[in-house]
Amino acid sequence: MSTMLQTEDLRYAYPGEEGAETVALDGVTLSIERGSFVVVLGHNGSGKSTLAKTFNAVLLPSGGKVYVDGMDTGDEALLLEIRRRVGMVFQNPDNQIVANVVEEDVAFAPENLGVPTEEIRRRVDDALAAVGMADFTLYAPHLLSGGQKQRIAIAGVLAMRPECIVLDEATAMLDPAGRREVLDAVERLHAEQGITVVLITHHMNEAERADRVLVMNDGRLAMDGAPREVFSRAEELAAMGLAVPDTVALLRRLRAGGMDVPTDAVTVDECVDAILREF
Numbered sequence: 047m048s049t050m051l052q053t054e055d056l057r058y059a060y061p062g063e064e065g066a067e068t069v070a071l072d073g074v075t076l077s078i079e080r081g082s083f084v085v086v087l088g089h090n091g092s093g094k095s096t097l098a099k100t101f102n103a104v105l106l107p108s109g110g111k112v113y114v115d116g117m118d119t120g121d122e123a124l125l126l127e128i129r130r131r132v133g134m135v136f137q138n139p140d141n142q143i144v145a146n147v148v149e150e151d152v153a154f155a156p157e158n159l160g161v162p163t164e165e166i167r168r169r170v171d172d173a174l175a176a177v178g179m180a181d182f183t184l185y186a187p188h189l190l191s192g193g194q195k196q197r198i199a200i201a202g203v204l205a206m207r208p209e210c211i212v213l214d215e216a217t218a219m220l221d222p223a224g225r226r227e228v229l230d231a232v233e234r235l236h237a238e239q240g241i242t243v244v245l246i247t248h249h250m251n252e253a254e255r256a257d258r259v260l261v262m263n264d265g266r267l268a269m270d271g272a273p274r275e276v277f278s279r280a281e282e283l284a285a286m287g288l289a290v291p292d293t294v295a296l297l298r299r300l301r302a303g304g305m306d307v308p309t310d311a312v313t314v315d316e317c318v319d320a321i322l323r324e325f
């Protein structure tokens with residue numbers, strides 16, 4: 047597998063008043079393989095959004111390097127190519143809608159890139175189908191539910207034919223049904239189209255399907271591993287203000303109560319299996 051995103055000793059500081067600065071990223075070195083599904087966790091202010099913004103050159107490093115598909119984000123000549131490759135979806139669906147009709151909204155970015163008309167039609171149809179919104183082509187986006195709006199936002203990103211999608215708490219404002227719709231759409235894109243996914247979230251349970259979990263703490267990369275490895279370090283996570291998923295929490299309680307269950311079963315199915323094995 048090749049590397050999609052790579053950072054080397056990445057540092058980012060927001061400038062403040064009178065030369066003061068806030069160091070948001072403090073020496074982050076990581077690499078994300080093409081086609082992987084990576085979840086980023088971390089307490090408020092740990093640097094997750096700042097990290098995400100360096101991935102498509104919205105923010106440029108104050109120190110160190112970021113490479114997208116081998117391209118240095120500091121190279122201005124590569125900026126368009128980098129932004130085309132890495133699509134971002136943010137928290138508030140209403141801030142991401144730019145047109146009054148769904149298909150126009152999804153067509154917005156490729157139109158700006160000068161993609162030919164028939165090609166745009168194809169991309170818009172493909173993108174809406176990929177997120178399960180093909181029946182809403184002519185709807186007014188503002189009349190849709192939050193989950194539907196976020197899927198339109200994802201379709202808008204897909205219309206750029208990105209290789210990587212970064213979702214920064216894209217489910218945070220949604221109800222459970224909307225959250226599920228969006229996660230299902232993202233999982234399908236990953237499974238069927240091999241798109242690299244970087245999912246930033248506060249919901250531990252969203253991490254269960256990740257290939258890898260990165261934990262940010264105070265501007266640094268504190269943990270980096272498979273979900274079951276990361277969530278087996280419950281005490282360290284708690285010290286960083288993070289909980290484990292409900293599945294792991296349940297298994298830990300059963301174990302504390304004397305049941306001989308493993309505590310590293312993260313998905314609901316694994317958790318159920320682990321408990322049933324005790325009977």
Ligand SMILES: Nc1ncnc2c1ncn2[C@@H]1O[C@H](COP(=O)(O)OP(=O)(O)OP(=O)(O)O)[C@@H](O)[C@H]1O
Pocket residue numbers: 060061068069070088089090091092093094095096097
């Ligand atoms: N525009 C800004 N100007 C100054 N400081 C900022 C700015 N944006 C973020 N920061 C600071 O940078 C640090 C990292 O913030 P960041 O938004 O990357 O964290 P986060 O992990 O995404 O947090 P959250 O979970 O609240 O979204 C914090 O100390 C934050 O206060």
Ligand SMILES: [Mg+2]
Pocket residue numbers: 094095096214
């Ligand atoms: Mg954030």
